[in-house]
Amino acid sequence: MGNQFLEVKDLEVVYTQNKKMVHAVNGVSFSLGKGKTLGIVGETGAGKTTISKAIMRILPDVGARITNGEIYLNGESVLDKSEEEMLDVRGKVVSMIFQDPMTALNPLMTVGDQILEVIELHNDCDKKEAVKLAGDMLEMVGIPRVRYKEYPHQFSGGMKQRVVIAMALACNPELLLADEPTTALDVTVQAQVLGLIRDLREKYDTALILITHDLGVVAQTCDEVAVIYAGQIVEYGTKEDLFDHPTHPYTLGLFGSLPGMAEGEKRLHSIVGLPPDPTNLPEGCKFWPRCPHMTEACKGEIPVKHLSETHYYRCLKDRNPDGTFEDQTKPGGNENG
Amino acid sequence: MGEHVPLLEVKNVKKYFKVSSGWNHAVDDVSFTLERGRTIGVVGESGCGKSTLGRIICRLLDATDGQVLLNGEDITHAKGAKLKKIHEKIQIVFQDPYSSLNPRLRIESTVMEPLKNSHRFTSAKAMNEEANKIMELVGIDERLRQSYPHELDGGRRQRVGIARALALNPDVIVCDEPVSALDVSVQAQILNLLMDLQEKMGSAYIFVTHDLGVVRHIANDIMVMYLGQAVEIAPTEVLFKRTLHPYTKALFSAIPSTNIHEPMQRIQLKGEITNPINPKPGCVRADKSSCSRCPSPAAASPPAASTPRKPASSRRCWKRWNRTTSCSAAAIKRSTIEKGREKRLWNWFMTRANTAF
Numbered sequence: 172m173g174n175q176f177l178e179v180k181d182l183e184v185v186y187t188q189n190k191k192m193v194h195a196v197n198g199v200s201f202s203l204g205k206g207k208t209l210g211i212v213g214e215t216g217a218g219k220t221t222i223s224k225a226i227m228r229i230l231p232d233v234g235a236r237i238t239n240g241e242i243y244l245n246g247e248s249v250l251d252k253s254e255e256e257m258l259d260v261r262g263k264v265v266s267m268i269f270q271d272p273m274t275a276l277n278p279l280m281t282v283g284d285q286i287l288e289v290i291e292l293h294n295d296c297d298k299k300e301a302v303k304l305a306g307d308m309l310e311m312v313g314i315p316r317v318r319y320k321e322y323p324h325q326f327s328g329g330m331k332q333r334v335v336i337a338m339a340l341a342c343n344p345e346l347l348l349a350d351e352p353t354t355a356l357d358v359t360v361q362a363q364v365l366g367l368i369r370d371l372r373e374k375y376d377t378a379l380i381l382i383t384h385d386l387g388v389v390a391q392t393c394d395e396v397a398v399i400y401a402g403q404i405v406e407y408g409t410k411e412d413l414f415d416h417p418t419h420p421y422t423l424g425l426f427g428s429l430p431g432m433a434e435g436e437k438r439l440h441s442i443v444g445l446p447p448d449p450t451n452l453p454e455g456c457k458f459w460p461r462c463p464h465m466t467e468a469c470k471g472e473i474p475v476k477h478l479s480e481t482h483y484y485r486c487l488k489d490r491n492p493d494g495t496f497e498d499q500t501k502p503g504g505n506e507n508g
Numbered sequence: 509m510g511e512h513v514p515l516l517e518v519k520n521v522k523k524y525f526k527v528s529s530g531w532n533h534a535v536d537d538v539s540f541t542l543e544r545g546r547t548i549g550v551v552g553e554s555g556c557g558k559s560t561l562g563r564i565i566c567r568l569l570d571a572t573d574g575q576v577l578l579n580g581e582d583i584t585h586a587k588g589a590k591l592k593k594i595h596e597k598i599q600i601v602f603q604d605p606y607s608s609l610n611p612r613l614r615i616e617s618t619v620m621e622p623l624k625n626s627h628r629f630t631s632a633k634a635m636n637e638e639a640n641k642i643m644e645l646v647g648i649d650e651r652l653r654q655s656y657p658h659e660l661d662g663g664r665r666q667r668v669g670i671a672r673a674l675a676l677n678p679d680v681i682v683c684d685e686p687v688s689a690l691d692v693s694v695q696a697q698i699l700n701l702l703m704d705l706q707e708k709m710g711s712a713y714i715f716v717t718h719d720l721g722v723v724r725h726i727a728n729d730i731m732v733m734y735l736g737q738a739v740e741i742a743p744t745e746v747l748f749k750r751t752l753h754p755y756t757k758a759l760f761s762a763i764p765s766t767n768i769h770e771p772m773q774r775i776q777l778k779g780e781i782t783n784p785i786n787p788k789p790g791c792v793r794a795d796k797s798s799c800s801r802c803p804s805p806a807a808a809s810p811p812a813a814s815t816p817r818k819p820a821s822s823r824r825c826w827k828r829w830n831r832t833t834s835c836s837a838a839a840i841k842r843s844t845i846e847k848g849r850e851k852r853l854w855n856w857f858m859t860r861a862n863t864a865f
Contacts, residue, residue, distance in 0.1 A: 358720070358763055361762065365764070384691065387765055390765065390766045415768075424693060425692060426766075427696070428692045430696065430719075430721045430722045438700050439699055439700055445661060
């Protein structure tokens with residue numbers, strides 16, 4: 172800690188919706204070193220996107236509020252910056268790849284000009300140089316320079332996502348936030364885009380936060396993984412920690428829900444019930460209504476338990492060395508709901 | 509009697525759509541059979557014609573050519589009352605549980621709609637009881653039965669879609685990506701539900717999806733589609749052990765594995781799926797230097813997938829499988845889009861780094 176590139180401390184974000192409070196993020200802390208990749212995994216509505224938007228400071232002005240917490244980038248507090256100062260940060264220090272490439276591009280501008288816009292905003296170079304640079308960016312993501320003057324509708328989904336990546340990387344950001352960058356794409360195209368992100372990250376030593384709900388994508392790309400449920404990190408660890416020793420019942424449930432992994436298994440170990448309503452979160456552990464190991468005590472204060480320096484989880488139960496829990500039931504062994 | 513009649517037989521079905529630049533070959537000569545209580549998974553990238561195929565089978569679209577036989581009876585051109593009877597036997601679960609339910613009907617009415625139309629029930633009470641039984645079966649809580657679709661979340665809505673499809677106890681259910689709009693934990697619940705129901709009711713499923721993990725879990729047989737053609741059909745275990753068609757290989761290698769200790773051997777396809785408008789005759793992957801296995805480019809049609817080469821598996825490709833060829837990492841490269849519209853459609857290049865397949 173201390174000299175990490177990005178530090179998020181006790182972040183809490185609340186949306187107001189129809190006079191109801193939606194607790195989207197409830198005390199999330201993590202840090203990320205330069206050139207490292209963090210995967211944030213969770214289901215719809217878990218608060219993954221909200222975290223990345225808070226780091227970029229692009230939460231909607233009306234309705235969203237950061238009620239608590241601090242975010243430090245290179246030791247500087249992001250939340251204390253003025254809007255004007257943020258303009259210099261966005262695109263230059265932190266940039267974001269959005270989930271849906273179809274809507275992230277301006278349909279009325281050529282793709283080249285959209286990349287040019289970012290470069291001109293942040294670099295002091297004349298137009299000619301900037302145009303050349305924009306062309307270089309296109310080539311770097313595998314789009315021929317001749318297509319500079321084409322419009323987004325002339326590109327396919329994967330190509331559009333490449334353009335978005337080129338835009339995000341145009342000014343060599345130190346941190347890249349990729350919000351489900353491949354969810355809208357086919358598997359073969361997904362493989363290309365992930366490969367591209369990985370290559371570019373290695374080349375420029377960019378730190379990357381990859382938000383996804385696909386554990387396979389995480390396994391192939393990330394160094395560290397945070398599993399998030401109802402706005403809380405329920406388990407955090409290196410990729411090896413998490414994939415070899417998943418501990419929190421929710422993480423185990425996620426692995427059990429993956430089809431096609433366990434051979435010979437007739438039924439998936441699904442998690443019963445549904446993700447909680449963020450306007451009305453349960454007391455104590457947010458997962459207890461769906462948890463197979465639930466006890467009365469789960470409705471109280473939940474400690475964070477450290478298994479190793481890098482690996483922690485948020486649960487009352489201790490894990491036995493053989494992978495079972497205190498109450499001797501097999502983890503994740505929950506019947507279909 | 510004597511001869512065994514499969515539940516559903518699809519014979520050389522074609523569907524061409526007219527577009528401004530010619531004919532879009534959405535489904536091009538697909539054949540397969542499906543037995544009672546079995547599941548066939550149809551996989552492929554978006555735009556490969558898998559949904560169109562599903563819709564032809566349940567007669568939401570008319571085939572351009574070919575036949576669909578249900579219990580030996582040709583249903584391809586059925587009309588009127590006969591078509592209504594067929595709809596009772598073949599039902600569909602749609603991909604998007606948000607747009608496939610009528611927002612102005614209560615859940616109960618939605619499930620009762622097919623029962624009403626079947627005229628099987630003489631009294632409203634009997635119909636109501638039947639609807640309740642079905643909703644109980646798929647796990648729709650009693651308190652939700654009078655609510656409207658907007659009050660339900662995705663997983664529950666998909667249950668309503670399934671209940672509606674099951675209402676008449678059909679022989680075949682076409683599941684058109686029923687879980688892709690759902691979260692993993694809910695997806696697992698729905699998959700389990702579908703499998704339980706199959707055991708109870710004995711329906712056969714045609715499971716259209718792009719998620720290979722899902723088909724591996726649920727399907728007995730898998731058909732891989734590419735540009736409207738079935739490039740490979742095989743039992744699930746066989747296909748996952750050994751893929752024969754180069755496209756299947758590439759597709760399978762693209763799935764990100766959750767095994768972190770095994771580095772992925774990825775065969776990366778370049779570019780995107782080509783456009784199936786006005787294809788040239790021949791293998792869908794054939795072009796000058798395209799597929800390394802092709803004897804002469806675009807010369808003739810590849811052997812049809814329906815002629816099994818060996819009993820277990822069939823595929824649409826020229827080159828005979830040679831057991832002695834060692835399989836090493838291969839790079840299949842699809843052409844990046846070339847200049848000119850004409851060229852762009854069918855320019856495929858597949859160069860290999862090594863001997864493969």
